[in-house]
Amino acid sequence: MSVLFPSVRWYLRRRLNRTVDKLNSRLQIKIRPLQQSKRQLLIDQLMFDQEIIAMIEEQALRDNIPRNVLQQKVKNYAREIVPSFNAYIYYQMFYWLAKKVSRFIYKVRVAAAEPEKLQAVDPDAAVVFVMNHRSNMDYVLISYLAAERVTLSYAVGEWARIFPLEMLIRAMGAFFVRRGSQNPLYRKVLERYVYTATHSGVCQAVFLEGGLSRDGLLAKPKLGFLDYILRNYDWQRDRDVVFVPVGINYDRLLEDENLLAWDKREARSSTLQHLSKLWRFLRINLLAGSRARWKRYGYASVNFGVPISMRSYSEEHGLEFNHLQKEQRIPRVLELAETLMQSLRYVMPIIPVPVIAAVLLRAGEKPMTSLEIVGECDALIEQMMAKGAAMKAEEKPRPRTLSNSLDLLISRNFLLESNDHYRINPEYRPLVQYYANSIEHWWNE
Secondary structure, three states, X not given: OOOOHHHHHHHHHHHHHHHHHHHHOOOOOOOOHXXXXXXXXXXXXXXXXXXXXHHHHHHHHHHOXXXXXXXXXXXXXXXXXXXXXXXXXXXXXXXXXXXXXXXXHOEEEEEEOOHHHHHOOOOOOEEEEEEOOOOOHHHHHXXXXXXXXXXXXXXXXXXXXXXXXXXXXXXXXXXXXXXXXXXXXXXXXXXXXXXXXXXXXXXXXXXXXXXXXXXXXOOOOOOHHHHXXXXXXXXXXXXXXXXXXXXXXXXXXXXXXXXXXXXXXXXXXXXXHHHHHHHHXXXXXXXXXXXXXXXXXXXXXEEEOOOEEHHHHHHHHOOOHHHOOHHHXXXXXXXXXXXXXXXXXXXXXXXXXXXXXXHHHHHOOOOEEHHHHHHHHHHHHHHHHHOOOOOXXXXXXXXXXXXXXXXXXXXXXXXXXXXXXXXXXXXXXXXXXXXXXXXXXXXXX
């Protein structure tokens, strides 16, 4: 049998190469050679990285730790971080599954603020999708919508390191990150992997807030990932790095109650409760038509913003990131992060449920009829568009769509109704506020 193994590997490798060649013929951003490299080669590359070796030497002398112990730690960190991208699994399994799941739950809507600028992105650039983080569905949704043009590499938290999910996530090109780790050696290994991926042009996706929004608002940006990308960036010699802001919003989040109860551990759903909810979801929806599911879950919307070229940005601001010391570099990275967050606010999708929630919050305790709610929603959307929101006139929801979304809120007991007069149910006011907060920067100015 061992005689056959080389032949089997050759056959599988040839089929995989054919798959990659076929995909590259239609992708705007090609699958990079780094993504096709053997995982062990990437691990070895990190183990013998000069900056990592220098840190090992420094730590060994300072803390009197044997070098071989530190080298083993680096090997473990590298094995933990480095993905094992498989184009066949990504496109034949995950893309199909992501598409089916997204369309099964939501009516998916996608738009771009300036499509021609997205089309003009340099195919050789290292593209980084910068997104807000509303739901764990974000991973599924954006991968499905972007798959026609690029393959995405995500930074995924330790929560997903369970069998067999871990193997599948690695095969999709994602890499695992220990959130909030202060271990300098681990952070150096992660930094050098991110640098290598960026330098090689791998298309990446990052949630700039670092984690899921607990209140619906955009949180302050985390700078670690951006700093890893830019601290050695030479805009005159390196390939361009292009940040693409991506706003994501939902009419209904599957985990909204859990997010609001995050600080109250006793109020969070247990694993058994999660499984019970999943079973109830499948039981109710498997035999339901797409229209019935849409009435329950509404829209999931993704809006691609205007790309920001770091080559142009650095030249315009006179920046040489690779020559800046940390105390000089971090304020500059923060300025860029704030620019990206502002771009995310600009392209945040304006969809029916958040608009209705905003209208009802502005009404206070005053009951409103369904016609008044629809009319006020239309007026509010016009106001937001006049302020510069990235929404075109043809994208405005119709009165019937707004009425269906109002029914969605009623079905979840978010509203109290009496003779076609509606007001917020006090018990669910935090959830109504949560949904309105996603577009709060437009309606509460």
